[in-house]
Amino acid sequence: MLSVIIPAFNEKENIRKTAGVLSSLLTVEKIEYELIFVDDGSSDGTWGEISLLSNEGDGIKGVRFSRNFGKEGAIFAGLKRAGGEAAVVIDCDLQHPPELIPEMYRLWKQGIEVVEAVKRYRGKENPLYKLFALTFYRAMKAAPGMELDRASDFKLLDRKVINALLALPERLTFFRALSGWVGFSRERVEFDVRPREIGKTKWNFGKLFKFALSNLTSFTYFPMQIITLTGLIFFVLAVILGINTLVQFFAGSSAEGFSTVILLVLITGSFLMLGMGIIGYYISKIYEEIKFRPRYIVTQETGFGENGNES
Numbered sequence: 001m002l003s004v005i006i007p008a009f010n011e012k013e014n015i016r017k018t019a020g021v022l023s024s025l026l027t028v029e030k031i032e033y034e035l036i037f038v039d040d041g042s043s044d045g046t047w048g049e050i051s052l053l054s055n056e057g058d059g060i061k062g063v064r065f066s067r068n069f070g071k072e073g074a075i076f077a078g079l080k081r082a083g084g085e086a087a088v089v090i091d092c093d094l095q096h097p098p099e100l101i102p103e104m105y106r107l108w109k110q111g112i113e114v115v116e117a118v119k120r121y122r123g124k125e126n127p128l129y130k131l132f133a134l135t136f137y138r139a140m141k142a143a144p145g146m147e148l149d150r151a152s153d154f155k156l157l158d159r160k161v162i163n164a165l166l167a168l169p170e171r172l173t174f175f176r177a178l179s180g181w182v183g184f185s186r187e188r189v190e191f192d193v194r195p196r197e198i199g200k201t202k203w204n205f206g207k208l209f210k211f212a213l214s215n216l217t218s219f220t221y222f223p224m225q226i227i228t229l230t231g232l233i234f235f236v237l238a239v240i241l242g243i244n245t246l247v248q249f250f251a252g253s254s255a256e257g258f259s260t261v262i263l264l265v266l267i268t269g270s271f272l273m274l275g276m277g278i279i280g281y282y283i284s285k286i287y288e289e290i291k292f293r294p295r296y297i298v299t300q301e302t303g304f305g306e307n308g309n310e311s
Contacts, residue, residue, distance in 0.1 A: 001032045002105060003087040005078030007071050008050070009040040011092040015049040018092050019060055022101075029102045035060045036078045037092070041068030047300070054303040061303030065296050073296035075153065075175045079162050081304065088156045089175070095194045096154040103189060104156040113161055113184035117154035120190040151176050154191070160184065171295055172288060227275040234268065 004022055008015065019035055026033040037050045039062065050062035063077050075089055086108050090096045096117065104115040153176055157165070164182045165175075180186075 001034060001084040002026070002101075003078075003082035003084035004033060004035050004101075005075060005082060005087055005089045006035060006037045006092050007040055007074035007078065007089075008037055008042065008046050008092040009068065009071070009074075010042045010044045010046060012042070012045045012049050014092050014094070015046060016053065018094055019053050021094065021098055022090075023057075023059070025098050025101065029105070031102070031105055033059060034083060036081055037062045038074040038078045039064040040071065040074045041065045051302050062301065063298055064300040066299040067297075069296040071153070072173045072175055076166070076173060077296050077298065079157075080166060081301075082162060085159050086156055087162055089153050091153070096152065097191050097194060100154075100189060100191055101156075107187050107189070108156055108158060111185065112187045113158040114179060114186035115156040116179075116186060116188050117152055117191050118188050119152055120192055151180075155179055158184065170289060171293065172285065173295065227278060230271050230275070234271070 004026075006018060006022075011018075015037065019037075022033075022035055037053075037060070039047045039050060047062070047064045050060075050064075053060045054062050061081070063081060065073070065077070078089070079087060086105070088101055088104065090098065090101070100117055104117070107115045157179065161179065161182060161184050164184075165178060168178065168182075
């Protein structure tokens with residue numbers, strides 16, 4: 001059986017259409033399936049739609065969070081409840097083309113344990129977002145084994161990969177990177193990002209920046225390396241300035257340079273504060289991990305047999 005995990009946040013208008021498209025496709029392809037919708041604390045009636053669909057037919061299940069915990073938590077909640085030998089993670093807005101799932105399924109049948117769908121075309125997107133994404137992926141290459149260029153959350157995972165991901169003890173997760181970090185045999189298939197037909201994206205630049213910063217510090221020491229590089233640059237500049245000052249002093253033509261000194265102090269102080277901020281952010285990440293709070297809290301389930309609370 002193939003488990004299809006669909007994180008949803010305020011996607012009431014897309015739930016029924018997405019379920020219909022996926023069910024029809026997998027039925028035609030004669031693939032046994034279950035659809036697991038994970039309501040990430042929606043406030044627009046998303047859970048009501050999921051519950052109705054679950055009651056109307058077999059194979060549709062739902063998980064509801066007590067509040068918005070984020071897409072990462074929703075993905076891992078779906079993986080935990082997946083009953084199939086393999087699982088696909090796909091967005092609820094159908095910007096990930098469902099028609100690619102049969103090809104991914106066939107590759108899995110051939111023995112591939114991770115089938116990654118990568119973006120050939122990102123669709124219409126703010127140029128600032130594209131530049132931001134490019135910078136983020138370049139920075140992520142500093143982590144060993146991290147190849148996230150054109151990556152997405154649209155993936156098919158074998159049961160062995162799912163179990164390996166669920167066994168990881170960390171609370172601050174980044175599915176897109178962790179699914180590559182665990183290894184296993186993998187294959188890539190390309191897709192074009194489709195425009196959203198219904199509703200609006202839930203992402204904005206502020207959320208993207210926070211998401212990128214959190215994941216960057218979870219997988220790389222790149223920000224720390226910036227501090228080291230800055231220190232080396234300032235050391236070289238200090239040596240050059242020192243030599244220049246001594247030469248002018250012995251030549252009897254030393255400049256007053258008061259404004260230069262003030263400027264250097266301000267620049268150095270700014271970089272010191274930046275360095276302290278980066279170090280403080282890493283410490284805050286450690287603090288979040290050692291509290292060992294759950295990734296998410298489940299308040300309701302449907303289609304799994306028994307409803308209940310789980311964290």
